[in-house]
Amino acid sequence: MRKRHPGSYAAAIVFAVPFLLPFYLLIRNALMTRRELGSLDWHWWPEEISFQGFADAFGNEAVPLAHALWNSALIATISAPLSTLLASMAGYALARIPVAASRPVFFFIIATMMVPGAATFIPTFVVVGSMGGVNTMWGLIVPGLFSAFAVLLFRGFYLRFPRELEDAGRVDGLGFLGLYARLALPNSGALFASLGILSFIEHWNAFLWPLVIGQDPDYWTVQVALSTNLNQQAVNLPALFAGALVAILPLVALFLIAQRWIVRGVLLTGIKG
Amino acid sequence: MTTTAAPARPRAGGPHRAPARWASRWPAWRAFVLLTLPMVAGLLLFKYVAIGWGLLLSFNDARGTISLGSWNGLENYRRLLGDPAFTRSLVTILVFTVFIVPVTFALALGLAVLVNRLRGGRAFFRTTFFIPAAVSYVVGALVWKMSLFSGTPSGVANSLAYLLGYEDSIGWVATVDPPLYWIVLVTVRLWLQTGFYMILFLAGIQQIPAQLYEAARVDGAHTEWQLFRHITWPMLRNTSVAVTLLLIINAFQAFDEFYNILASNLSGLGGADGRTPLIYLFQTALGEQNYGAGSAGAFVVTALIVVFTLLQGRFAGFGRTAEEEGR
Numbered sequence: 001m002r003k004r005h006p007g008s009y010a011a012a013i014v015f016a017v018p019f020l021l022p023f024y025l026l027i028r029n030a031l032m033t034r035r036e037l038g039s040l041d042w043h044w045w046p047e048e049i050s051f052q053g054f055a056d057a058f059g060n061e062a063v064p065l066a067h068a069l070w071n072s073a074l075i076a077t078i079s080a081p082l083s084t085l086l087a088s089m090a091g092y093a094l095a096r097i098p099v100a101a102s103r104p105v106f107f108f109i110i111a112t113m114m115v116p117g118a119a120t121f122i123p124t125f126v127v128v129g130s131m132g133g134v135n136t137m138w139g140l141i142v143p144g145l146f147s148a149f150a151v152l153l154f155r156g157f158y159l160r161f162p163r164e165l166e167d168a169g170r171v172d173g174l175g176f177l178g179l180y181a182r183l184a185l186p187n188s189g190a191l192f193a194s195l196g197i198l199s200f201i202e203h204w205n206a207f208l209w210p211l212v213i214g215q216d217p218d219y220w221t222v223q224v225a226l227s228t229n230l231n232q233q234a235v236n237l238p239a240l241f242a243g244a245l246v247a248i249l250p251l252v253a254l255f256l257i258a259q260r261w262i263v264r265g266v267l268l269t270g271i272k273g
Numbered sequence: 274m275t276t277t278a279a280p281a282r283p284r285a286g287g288p289h290r291a292p293a294r295w296a297s298r299w300p301a302w303r304a305f306v307l308l309t310l311p312m313v314a315g316l317l318l319f320k321y322v323a324i325g326w327g328l329l330l331s332f333n334d335a336r337g338t339i340s341l342g343s344w345n346g347l348e349n350y351r352r353l354l355g356d357p358a359f360t361r362s363l364v365t366i367l368v369f370t371v372f373i374v375p376v377t378f379a380l381a382l383g384l385a386v387l388v389n390r391l392r393g394g395r396a397f398f399r400t401t402f403f404i405p406a407a408v409s410y411v412v413g414a415l416v417w418k419m420s421l422f423s424g425t426p427s428g429v430a431n432s433l434a435y436l437l438g439y440e441d442s443i444g445w446v447a448t449v450d451p452p453l454y455w456i457v458l459v460t461v462r463l464w465l466q467t468g469f470y471m472i473l474f475l476a477g478i479q480q481i482p483a484q485l486y487e488a489a490r491v492d493g494a495h496t497e498w499q500l501f502r503h504i505t506w507p508m509l510r511n512t513s514v515a516v517t518l519l520l521i522i523n524a525f526q527a528f529d530e531f532y533n534i535l536a537s538n539l540s541g542l543g544g545a546d547g548r549t550p551l552i553y554l555f556q557t558a559l560g561e562q563n564y565g566a567g568s569a570g571a572f573v574v575t576a577l578i579v580v581f582t583l584l585q586g587r588f589a590g591f592g593r594t595a596e597e598e599g600r
Binding site: 005008009011012015016018019020021022023025026029037038039040041042043086087089090092093094097098099101102105108109112114115116117119120121122123124125126127128129130142143145146148151175176177180201204205207208211212223226227230231235237240241244247248251252254255256259263266267270 | 298300301302304305307308309311312313315316318319320321322323324326327328330339384387388390391394398400401402403404405406407408409410411412413414415416417418419420421425426427429432464468469470472473476515516519522525526528529532533536551554555558559564567568570571574575578579
């Protein structure tokens, strides 16, 4: 069915240029001096590569970039595995443990998918605020740990889990918790990795919730720090782009290394979403 | 413990092989509760309690407080819908949705068809179109505002315009008439999200059996367009519905790029009022500390999203019956 289409390659290249252009700009601008980047002429590449932008970005005391990166890393590395684990636990129980409460609990969980997340940030802020969660690490992390949609995906996965494997485990004397921890969980690595990576990306890139909860500079995430830099009166442009470049590097690396898992996760979450 | 804390329901009555006696049911209950409790408790607190509390707050005069007690009926809703800034934000997001949804849809589908036709280098181009999905909206907004569409002569758009003969540099973000800032807002989201939807379309295309295309050729479909029109497009129906739904839901909740690109216009004073509903709510709740009005707005926006998704589902549903009857 597929033939060689020289036209397709030409078209693909034409489209690829604008898609790659912003990455090029990030790198070029981060490596320029303030004077060169602020000049009125177009420069394809810095006359002399300067790392002053990086030094300025990390040396700015008003916007603690290194600390913000640390916060983001902490939030994402805690949230991604934990939220995936919680979803997998609930998904297993709903799929495999025959108790009468299974159906009502299932509906209790998936009913929350009806409400779009971002529109409810004020009600959630009210609850978290009343519990003293403003300017705390748990306030940034905990509300984002509960994904009904991931429960749905894990439940579907465990429903298709081979019964023979479980029966063998039962013969060995495992209870439901043992079956989950020893058999089901270790055998759901692919789904776990896919959803975990997507969750990591989501938490690293989140902006609205960290903006609402992390009001003190000590609790800024990297996105909030970059936004603060962007909206200052006198912007140090190379430092701005250097900070942005550092902020996207972990995820770009993740995309290049783990693209297979990410694509799988996107297909799972996109089609059913 | 095992004997006293018996669960409240005596018979499951389900198809499961359920031993009638409590003692043997207890381990199942215990495991079920242990495994589901964190999720159920989390959703209960951060969704159910939050939404319930928010709903009650929306009927209260809750300024500078999040406690109930000062009931004012529908006053928050009345004031909100009477505030031109809020209704304008709804118009803004509607216009934005009307622009961004079809444009992203078409570009994502086009790129998926294109990538699927490549043989060598397919992985490279797929990665190229997909990788902007790794970038946050904040960084996207930053590049668009400060480099790609910056108002200085060395901005990319202005350098291109100069090549095309425009001597004066254009202030893309600041120009309201004609509304050039829309170009900035639409293209940044386009860049950030198209790859994600391209992946969905690409997977849909690759699931179409090759025999269908061969059969269509036998039936006289020869041009690429005919094959697309009669095979690819109808076979992608489910994907198209899912993509449209996701695009609408995401567009309605736009916040990040508006907040970061239009910062100077967010006061609603100068130039265009670039506030989306979420930015309006953010300012109401976090800026003015008016949690009653903020909650009321949250429910208005949620209701709009639900109505829109249901409408889209209806249209998609009708589309299917018409198509099936037509065959």
